[in-house]
Amino acid sequence: MTPAKLAETVLNAACEVLVARGLDASALPASTSVERPRSPEHGDYASTLALQVAKKVGVPPRELAQALADRLADAPGIAAVEIAGPGFLNIRLAAGAAGELARDIVLTGAEYGRGVRFAGQRLNLEFVSANPTGPVHLGGVRWAAVGDALARVLRAAGAEVTTEYYFNDAGAQIDRFSGSLLAAATGVPIPADGYGGAYIAEIAKAVVEKRPEALTLPADQARELFRVEGIALMFDEIRTSLADFGVMFDVYFNEKDLHTGGRLDHALERLREHGHVFEADGAVWLRTTDFGDDKDRVLRKSDGAWTYFTADCAYYLEKRERGFDRVFIMLGADHHGYVGRMKAMVACFGDDPDVNLEILIGQMVNLVRDGQPMRMSKRAGTVVTLEDFVDALGVDAARYALARYSADSPIDIDVELWTRATRDNPVYYVQYVAARTASVARNASELGLDRGPAETFQPSLLTHEKENELLKALGEYPAIVATAAELREPHRVARYLEELSGAYHRFYDKCRILPTVDDPWSETKAARLWLNDATRTVIVNGLRLLGVSAPERM
Known part of the structure; x- marks a missing residue:
């Protein structure tokens, strides 16, 4: 019996109890859940439903719990129900009911663990979105792993998810990039505010090889040519390196299209319609202080130039008009100040900032070798890149290592640990x-x-203790996926897989599956083979959510 099936049984029994007593069954929740007790002595699963409902229907919790326990005692697959504390229900399954889970998992296959918590919701998840002025650095790599895993988890919970990369191909950083390329191509020093690193010389050389006339054009034309060609080459490299990392986006959106497609003017008009735009000092402003921002924001400067914030407004509106219910944006630790103005902007559009926008902030990550941080890339010059990271760990270990931790916690990734073929390496263990x-x-x-x-x-x-332990662990997987989606924490899947792996190792050590001369094949071993295959199904499903392979041989 799966936890979901048991929870449904508990809910149905509660409905029968309330109806039999002439009480209001509408006080019951639409769904409930059962939890695995911390101590095995407390049973296989626990329910707090009696505590949740008792006050609503005017019955003492223990009295309602006793009535529910009596009803559940006759339910198929339940061996016993005990009442604990003020009204907790501790439920013990019959051996056959617990074991049925192995068959259910194998037959369900890749669909096991998938749910409907977010069914009907259209979500847009934007992450990485590194400027096309250099390779993806380690901070962006973390978002690539976590963002892609979160998208997979949300889809497993029933949501329709579109992943999106915002391509910042407009603005001052692009001007500095093109100036750096032109300087590298002509042999003059890179401007003080320009971009360094060997990749600048590589791209400049590639532009000249493709467009030899670049070195003979007037300076302004040459700079524009290096801008267009350099951005195209850099973005192709970014897309390729992310694809090699197993991350491919559904949509690549160019910031420049907001400017050329009239989206900035459209956003401004929509904000005017909602009454939050005003003019002062020759500039056009958005009164975000009406919604808790620390200051009002300029949309159009006195010289007529648009601000970056206007592009943010236009891009959010563009996503909403594409039909997304909620917009997710993943940002680095240096963007905390961005949250307030974005939430206020959403309110200025008439949306609910707590419903229609969610901003996730991630912390720093360091790659460590021999106890010392790796800070320099041979190619980028100042940071560790995606290419460096994958070269050091490999794709599977790199993705698992980054997705294994809560995104709001800074982490150090020890190269020696994550490349070790031993059980203390979490990805190797799983x-x-x-x-x-x-x-x-x-x-x-x-x-x-x-x-x-x-x-x-x-x-x-x-019936063996270790078989029961493994079955309980397998039964937790759907709830783990649902919780990971609900809390936006795909690291919960990784930690669960490690716990499941431990349960399997203990089962394997104590419960022989394959026959020997002295211990021939039997129905018990056949049942254990079902349990073995159920474990592989869950391991494969869980690793797939993290974008990590499940090898058949090691």
């Missing part, structure tokens, strides 16, 4: 279980053995 479960199934097949058809599976044979 992938080893993926490979071991595949190996067990493969070896069984080579011996001419299999699980047998689903109708012959005997879940009641899975």
Whole structure:
């Protein structure tokens, strides 16, 4: 019996109890959940439903809990129900009911763990969005791993998610970039406010090879040519490096299109319609202080130039007009001050800033080797890049290492640890279980053995303590995915996989699956093979949410 099925059983029993007593069954929630107790002595699962509902229907919690326990005692698959404290229900499953989960998981396959919590919601998730003035650095790499994992988790929870990369191809940083390329191509020093690093010389050389006339044009024309060609080359490199990292976006949106497509004027008119635009000192302003911002924001300067904030307004509105219910933006630790003005801007459009916009702030990450931070890239000159990171760890370890921690916590990634083929390397620990479960199934097949058809599976044979522990861990997976989506914390999936891996190792050590001369094949071993294959299914599903492979051999 899955936790979801047990929760449904508890809810149905509660409805029957209330109806039988002439009480208001509408006081029950639309859905409920069961939790795994911290101590195995307290049963297999616990429910707080009686505590939640008792006050609403005017019945003492323990009295309602007792009535619910009596009703559940007759339910199929439940061995016993005990009342604890003020009205907690501790539920013990019958051996067969617990073991049925293994069959359910194998038959459900890739769909196991997927839910409907966010069904019907259209979400836009923007992350990385590094300026096309250099390679993706380590901060952007963290967002690539976490953002892509979050998109996968939200989809698993039923949401329709569009991932988006905002391509900043307009503004002063692009002018400095093109100036740096022109300087590198003509052999003069890079401007003091320009971009350094070997990649500038590489791109400048590539532009000249593609457009030899670049060195003979007047300065302003040459700068424009280096801008257009340099941005195209840099962005191609960014897209390729992210794709090699397993991150491909649904939409790549150019900031310049906001300017050339009239989106800035459109946003300004919409803000005027809502009554929050005013003029002062020759400039056009948005009165964001009406909604808690620390100061009002300029939309158009006195010289007629648009501000970066206007582009932010236009881009948000463009997403909403594409039909997205909620806009997610992932930003680095240096963007805390950005949150207030963006929330106020959303309110100025007449939207709810707590519903239609969510800004996630991530902290710094350092790559450490021999106890010392790696701060310099051979190519970028000042930072560690995506290419450096993948070269040091490999794609799987890099993605897992970054997605394993809460994004709001700074982390140090130890190269030696994450490249070690030992159990203290978290990604190796989990992938080893993926490979071991595949190996067990493969070896069984080579011996001419299999699980047998689903109708012959005997879940009641899975009675060993370690089998029960593994079944409980497997049953937690759907709730882990739902919680990770609800809290925007894909690291919960990684930590869960490590706990599941530990449960599998303990099961494998104590419960023989494959036959030996002294211990031949049996129905119990066939049931354990179902449990082995169920574990691989969950490991594969969970690693897929993190964008990490589940090898069949290691």
